[in-house]
Amino acid sequence: MVLGLLFIPLAGSFLSMLPSRRVVRPPGAVDEKLFLELCTRCGICVDACSSEGRGTLEPCGILDGVSMMGTPKVNPLRAPCEARYGICEGRLPCVKSCPTGALRWIEPEEIKLGSVSWSPGRCIAVLGGECLVCAEVCPVPGAITPRNGIPVFHSNRCVGCGRCVYACPADPKALILMPEGERRHHWGRAGFSR
Amino acid sequence: MSGGISRRRFVKLLGGAAAAIGLASLGYSLGWFSAGERAVLERSISGESNLERPLVSLVKGRDVNAMVRRAIKAIGGIEALVSPGSRILIKPNVGFNRPEAVTSPEVLRAVIEVIKDADPKEIIVAESAVRGYNTSNNFGVTGIADVVRGLGIRLVDLDKSSEIVKVKTSGKLLGEVSVFKLACDADVIISVPRLKRHSQAIVTISMKNMMGILPSDQKGMFHVLGLQQCIADLNTVFRPDLAIVDATEVMTVSGPGMGRMVPGEAILASRDPVALDLIAAEYLFRLEGNENPLETALNVPHIKLAAELGIGINDPSRIRVVEERVS
Ligand code: SF4
Ligand code: SF4
Ligand code: SF4
Numbered sequence: 001m002v003l004g005l006l007f008i009p010l011a012g013s014f015l016s017m018l019p020s021r022r023v024v025r026p027p028g029a030v031d032e033k034l035f036l037e038l039c040t041r042c043g044i045c046v047d048a049c050s051s052e053g054r055g056t057l058e059p060c061g062i063l064d065g066v067s068m069m070g071t072p073k074v075n076p077l078r079a080p081c082e083a084r085y086g087i088c089e090g091r092l093p094c095v096k097s098c099p100t101g102a103l104r105w106i107e108p109e110e111i112k113l114g115s116v117s118w119s120p121g122r123c124i125a126v127l128g129g130e131c132l133v134c135a136e137v138c139p140v141p142g143a144i145t146p147r148n149g150i151p152v153f154h155s156n157r158c159v160g161c162g163r164c165v166y167a168c169p170a171d172p173k174a175l176i177l178m179p180e181g182e183r184r185h186h187w188g189r190a191g192f193s194r
Numbered sequence: 195m196s197g198g199i200s201r202r203r204f205v206k207l208l209g210g211a212a213a214a215i216g217l218a219s220l221g222y223s224l225g226w227f228s229a230g231e232r233a234v235l236e237r238s239i240s241g242e243s244n245l246e247r248p249l250v251s252l253v254k255g256r257d258v259n260a261m262v263r264r265a266i267k268a269i270g271g272i273e274a275l276v277s278p279g280s281r282i283l284i285k286p287n288v289g290f291n292r293p294e295a296v297t298s299p300e301v302l303r304a305v306i307e308v309i310k311d312a313d314p315k316e317i318i319v320a321e322s323a324v325r326g327y328n329t330s331n332n333f334g335v336t337g338i339a340d341v342v343r344g345l346g347i348r349l350v351d352l353d354k355s356s357e358i359v360k361v362k363t364s365g366k367l368l369g370e371v372s373v374f375k376l377a378c379d380a381d382v383i384i385s386v387p388r389l390k391r392h393s394q395a396i397v398t399i400s401m402k403n404m405m406g407i408l409p410s411d412q413k414g415m416f417h418v419l420g421l422q423q424c425i426a427d428l429n430t431v432f433r434p435d436l437a438i439v440d441a442t443e444v445m446t447v448s449g450p451g452m453g454r455m456v457p458g459e460a461i462l463a464s465r466d467p468v469a470l471d472l473i474a475a476e477y478l479f480r481l482e483g484n485e486n487p488l489e490t491a492l493n494v495p496h497i498k499l500a501a502e503l504g505i506g507i508n509d510p511s512r513i514r515v516v517e518e519r520v521s
Binding site: 054080082085086087124129130131132133135136137138139141146149163164166167169170171 | 291292324325326327328331392393394410413414415417418420421422450451452
């Protein structure tokens, strides 16, 4: 009996030591360590996002890591994030709905959720097709520049909206959204950290 | 054809043999395919507008209303095309949420007003945006929604409609194409694009604009199969009966989302989308300072391929361009 009760916290600390995947957080998320403390996995932001129509946010699952489960992540396969150059610009329903401060207000021009990573081996344009859909849909000047029919990605300009990932017609997709270069609210200071 | 365009479609069951039908019905009962996938529709395009010597009007000026009216008048007038009682689909380009990348609301308003005069049974303005953009939002932020609803016309975000049908093409790569049913139901299709550059299609004018009647997976498939040929193939069944190009402000150098905006101060119109796209492309390349604008336009693959499929004429010596200016 006593042993059994002991097992619960032990199992918990063991599970939290398992590796977790880095995910792309909603706009205005505080630094990851604090985020995991503040976020109560209530899912309100996910619902607020879906209420905009398609919704990019979804709760992390077990594959993202046990400590991540239930926390929100951006999934561009569902929909792009509309926080920059889109429907939610200047409104941020996810941030406004968060009751715990895990997500905080962020000005549109400060938003950078991450950046895309390109796999040339899957890219239709590289394989000789007529694509460049990514360059067509990207709302950021200079983030994707076509050269000889092939996209060139400039991750410093990319805001991580995921439009190109969503629209990429390659199967499997030639693009993945990564948190690389994300801009997060820095705890204890006004402003942002990269 | 004052009687307007008649279109016949009929449902063709996949497979002829009883065994195939049996298998298909078994598949259907097992839920292998949805009802929409069992039928392939056929759609005939108007033969009448296969004019041997197509007319293209190019009207310059600043008064958009007068220009649109002149441009349509110069190619025979709206009465020649829209018979009372027909169902009209107007397809503007509202693929993005930036005003400079979409058909301008003023041009669309002028087009709707001209068509209204012909007393059709129904006018619908419909679009499915570029993947990753929300069509309804595009309608709202670009001012298209205000104009269309203000005129009492039905505005349809095709992405919200679930009815999709497959239609046979007589193209080379696309055996059949999935489209929103609403587009298939129209008697007359009027393409109203903005004149723009396109990263992959080179230009996007009246024929490329027809991609906005496709569900997003089908749009993506065009890029996988070969965009230029697919645009031509699509136009074998969804060839605009009339096209009016907004060249008031033209997106040059790059596009279709962002480019260098140049005042074009023109409206072009034709019943031959191939001839129209050729002349409009030439106009665009000239604005870019291209030394051989016509040559460059003739080399736009989808315009050439569309001509090869008999969708229209791309031989400049056979195209009659009516240039006018309204003040
Ligand atoms: S609303 Fe806030 S606390 Fe709730 S899941 Fe989203 S980020 Fe976490
Ligand atoms: S590169 Fe992709 S993710 Fe980055 S801003 Fe452009 S569309 Fe968005
Ligand atoms: S959309 Fe995807 S497949 Fe197409 S060019 Fe871009 S990365 Fe390549």
